[in-house]
Amino acid sequence: MGISAFNTILYIGLNYTKATNALLINSFVPIIILILSLFILKIKIQIIQFLGILLSTFGVIFLILRGDFSTLQTLDLNQGDIIVLTSSFTWALYSVLVKFRPKELNNFVFFTTIVYIGLFWLSIIYILMGYSFEKDVYLIKNHYEVFIYIALFPSVISYYLWHKGIQEIGANRTGQFTHLMPIFGSILAFIFLDEKLSFYHIIGAIFIGFGIYISLFRKAKR
Numbered sequence: 001m002g003i004s005a006f007n008t009i010l011y012i013g014l015n016y017t018k019a020t021n022a023l024l025i026n027s028f029v030p031i032i033i034l035i036l037s038l039f040i041l042k043i044k045i046q047i048i049q050f051l052g053i054l055l056s057t058f059g060v061i062f063l064i065l066r067g068d069f070s071t072l073q074t075l076d077l078n079q080g081d082i083i084v085l086t087s088s089f090t091w092a093l094y095s096v097l098v099k100f101r102p103k104e105l106n107n108f109v110f111f112t113t114i115v116y117i118g119l120f121w122l123s124i125i126y127i128l129m130g131y132s133f134e135k136d137v138y139l140i141k142n143h144y145e146v147f148i149y150i151a152l153f154p155s156v157i158s159y160y161l162w163h164k165g166i167q168e169i170g171a172n173r174t175g176q177f178t179h180l181m182p183i184f185g186s187i188l189a190f191i192f193l194d195e196k197l198s199f200y201h202i203i204g205a206i207f208i209g210f211g212i213y214i215s216l217f218r219k220a221k222r
Helices: 005-013 019-026 029-041 047-064 069-074 079-100 107-128 133-142 144-169 171-192 199-221
Strands: none
Touching: 005 079, 019 047, 019 079, 029 047, 029 079, 029 171, 047 171, 047 199, 079 144, 079 171, 107 144, 133 144, 144 171, 171 199
């Protein structure tokens, strides 16, 4: 679900819907994780925790829509949105079920194991979809730096740290940190792509930060 299904389903869905739609749908991943944790792990939802997630979700939506909620009226929902929603549910379920991993496996061994299992299923999909290995080798050769970045940071490091986070604080609390991704994306776009930081970035960041604080850190402080 994590290595094979999530990314594959998401990339398929993005062929049929807009990036804005996908970002809005993925912003509900922490809420899905919270609900699945309630039913699967029997973890009770604290009111302050749920309120914090709602606030941070609002912050993400505010940031994605650039503070203009009238944009919601122009969103065109289609089959791609259902596919993206399926990928979000898959990732949320995967994050919750990681709790049941064998205790004797450390994070690195566990991650290596699921990568090999995921590679097996991805290889079957790759062959069935009729891709050419020769053409892909040529593509990688001409854009190797891009593939190295994708393989190292979003694929290896991020997955490893995600598992580490779930081990330390649980899936329901780890999931909420996904709301920081739009903020990091805006900052990186400002640094590397010369994009401007606007007022709606600040407002969205405030809601996201405050939501995470009251649902996670205030509870930890108590």
